[in-house]
Amino acid sequence: MTSRPKFFDAVNAALIGIISILCILPMLLVLMVSFTDEASIKQFGYQLFPSELSLDAYKLLLFGSTPLYQSYMISIFVTVIGTILAVTITSMAGYTLAAKHIRYRNGLGLFFFITMVFNTGLVPWYLINLNLGMNNTIWALIIPSLVFNPFNLFLVRNYMSQIPPSLTEAAKIDGASDFYIAFRIFFPLCMPVLATITLFYGIAYWNNWFNAIMLVDNEKLYPLQYLLFKLNSEISMIQQMQSSGAILGSQTLPQESVKMATAILTIGPVVLFYPFLQRYFIKGLLIGSVKE
Amino acid sequence: MKKNRSGFLREIRSNGSAYLLVVPAAIYTLVFGYFTLPYMLIAFQKFNFKTGLFNSAWVGFDNFKFFFSSPRALEVTFNTLKLNFLFIMVGTLAAMALAILFNELRSRWFSRVTQSTILFPHFLSWVIVSYIVYSLLSTDYGILNRILAFFHVDPVNWYASPQYWTWILTTAAVWKDIGMNLVIYLAAITGIDDSYYEAGRIDGASRWQLIRHITIPLMLPTITILTLLALGKIMYGSFDMIYAIVKDNGLLYPTVDVIDTYVFRSLRTIGNPAQAMAVGLYQSVVGFILVWGSNKIVKKVNPDHALF
Numbered sequence: 001m002t003s004r005p006k007f008f009d010a011v012n013a014a015l016i017g018i019i020s021i022l023c024i025l026p027m028l029l030v031l032m033v034s035f036t037d038e039a040s041i042k043q044f045g046y047q048l049f050p051s052e053l054s055l056d057a058y059k060l061l062l063f064g065s066t067p068l069y070q071s072y073m074i075s076i077f078v079t080v081i082g083t084i085l086a087v088t089i090t091s092m093a094g095y096t097l098a099a100k101h102i103r104y105r106n107g108l109g110l111f112f113f114i115t116m117v118f119n120t121g122l123v124p125w126y127l128i129n130l131n132l133g134m135n136n137t138i139w140a141l142i143i144p145s146l147v148f149n150p151f152n153l154f155l156v157r158n159y160m161s162q163i164p165p166s167l168t169e170a171a172k173i174d175g176a177s178d179f180y181i182a183f184r185i186f187f188p189l190c191m192p193v194l195a196t197i198t199l200f201y202g203i204a205y206w207n208n209w210f211n212a213i214m215l216v217d218n219e220k221l222y223p224l225q226y227l228l229f230k231l232n233s234e235i236s237m238i239q240q241m242q243s244s245g246a247i248l249g250s251q252t253l254p255q256e257s258v259k260m261a262t263a264i265l266t267i268g269p270v271v272l273f274y275p276f277l278q279r280y281f282i283k284g285l286l287i288g289s290v291k292e
Numbered sequence: 293m294k295k296n297r298s299g300f301l302r303e304i305r306s307n308g309s310a311y312l313l314v315v316p317a318a319i320y321t322l323v324f325g326y327f328t329l330p331y332m333l334i335a336f337q338k339f340n341f342k343t344g345l346f347n348s349a350w351v352g353f354d355n356f357k358f359f360f361s362s363p364r365a366l367e368v369t370f371n372t373l374k375l376n377f378l379f380i381m382v383g384t385l386a387a388m389a390l391a392i393l394f395n396e397l398r399s400r401w402f403s404r405v406t407q408s409t410i411l412f413p414h415f416l417s418w419v420i421v422s423y424i425v426y427s428l429l430s431t432d433y434g435i436l437n438r439i440l441a442f443f444h445v446d447p448v449n450w451y452a453s454p455q456y457w458t459w460i461l462t463t464a465a466v467w468k469d470i471g472m473n474l475v476i477y478l479a480a481i482t483g484i485d486d487s488y489y490e491a492g493r494i495d496g497a498s499r500w501q502l503i504r505h506i507t508i509p510l511m512l513p514t515i516t517i518l519t520l521l522a523l524g525k526i527m528y529g530s531f532d533m534i535y536a537i538v539k540d541n542g543l544l545y546p547t548v549d550v551i552d553t554y555v556f557r558s559l560r561t562i563g564n565p566a567q568a569m570a571v572g573l574y575q576s577v578v579g580f581i582l583v584w585g586s587n588k589i590v591k592k593v594n595p596d597h598a599l600f
Binding site: 029099101118122147178281 | 312316317318324326329330332394416418422424426438471532535552559568572
């Protein structure tokens with residue numbers, strides 16, 4: 001009888017092992033192609049174990065005159081500034097919505113909630129942004145649909161509601177204002193949920209290309225993800241890099257591996273922060289989805 | 293009435309700084325939420341950018357007629373419902389099965405490592421995923437055609453064969469989000485009281501019987517709720533995914549073009565906001581009815597989990 005569970009455990013572990021490998025294997029393929037010699041790709045296609053390795057794609061991207069640096073700067077700027085703004089706006093509103101001494105907190109909650117349930121869609125959103133003059137400015141990548149998300153607001157509110165109101169009352173008696181209570185008492189107590197929404201917003205900013213495709217035509221403002229999107233469909237972008245092909249000392253442009261190398265450089269930061277991301281992401285999911 | 297008003301003023305005066313904290317979020321929601329509502333009216337106009345919302349001519353239901361009289365209306369509606377339904381159902385079942393397997397794992401270390409690899413794709417943008425799909429399916433260099441060749445199967449021109457794309461997209465969606473669902477479902481399983489399992493074991497239940505009669509029935513309420521809420525949003529979404537992977541590849545429209553991509557193209561490629569808005573209005577109204585309906589059902593199943 002004891003051998004059967006052991007057998008089951010082994011099969012189970014093997015199955016899970018295979019599934020988890022399948023989840024990253026396609027990513028590894030992209031990584032390997034980015035290191036593959038162009039002639040070898042032309043001959044054998046994309047390979048997980050390339051016949052001939054080459055650093056040409058990275059040389060071109062890092063030392064050539066490519067739009068990569070510009071886009072990297074845009075993405076970093078947008079992600080950092082956007083996330084700071086978003087987390088500040090969201091946690092401030094979360095405090096008021098959770099504060100039990102605020103009479104209209106439920107009405108305010110409803111005001112935010114309605115926009116979550118009824119979605120007017122793409123067209124009004126686009127027209128509002130044109131009217132605000134967002135198009136072709138860096139703000140188009142920061143403000144519309146990214147800088148505030150009601151889902152995150154309710155995440156913060158629910159977390160803050162658990163803090164006993166006696167704490168606020170005591171601080172009020174000592175003469176503290178709501179500003180002081182929010183920033184000096186509540187926010188430090190709510191670090192786990194604030195870390196979680198920082199992560200949610202950060203990822204949303206880094207991965208966003210929707211705002212760019214809708215509102216940005218100026219190449220100088222392309223965030224990384226949109227550059228990558230364009231790279232796959234517009235060969236001309238790669239041909240622009242041809243001028244810098246000289247640094248490779250060869251005439252053929254490593255077109256295929258350059259695309260894949262750009263993809264790899266785009267997820268670089270995600271991989272770098274992954275341990276942090278994963279930890280707070282799981283925490284956030286559990287705060288948000290499973291009610292006790 | 294008067295008393296009420298002074299109550300309002302007193303509330304604002306005494307808690308002013310708290311209300312001030314909510315102002316940025318409120319302005320944002322007002323502008324990007326409520327102020328978008330009037331623009332829905334352009335669905336009934338012959339809108340152009342010069343005359344704007346207030347001076348464009350009214351044309352009644354012409355924009356709707358244009359959409360609903362074309363065969364595309366049925367096609368994109370069907371594709372939206374089909375793809376989202378498959379994403380939700382296949383995704384839920386796969387994650388549920390995986391969560392049960394994970395719950396049976398003995399090694400905590402192994403569980404943690406495999407969970408983090410399975411969660412990884414969730415953090416990738418759909419643009420990145422489109423590169424992955426391309427590296428697998430590209431006709432010239434894709435690895436899948438090489439594998440087919442190895443088994444002496446003729447190569448497939450994937451990007452010109454719409455019949456495969458329903459399942460290609462479903463696979464991509466499940467692949468990307470299974471890790472997230474796994475975390476949620478594992479939490480639901482962990483929440484199950486241990487005493488049920490102890491009682492089962494005392495009665496001599498096998499591991500499979502414990503799964504079948506305790507784990508599955510007790511995780512089902514959580515899953516039902518999440519699935520219903522997801523089904524409510526079935527009219528929306530997937531623009532990021534489908535447009536990143538398929539782009540403007542007309543060959544694949546018959547199976548993958550959805551309302552969101554159709555609206556996008558009407559607006560940005562064809563440049564007709566009014567027609568795009570007509571389709572968007574149809575999507576919003578049907579979408580809202582579905583959200584409302586699914587919430588009503590959730591309320592019946594478990595009032596605590598209802599959205600409103």
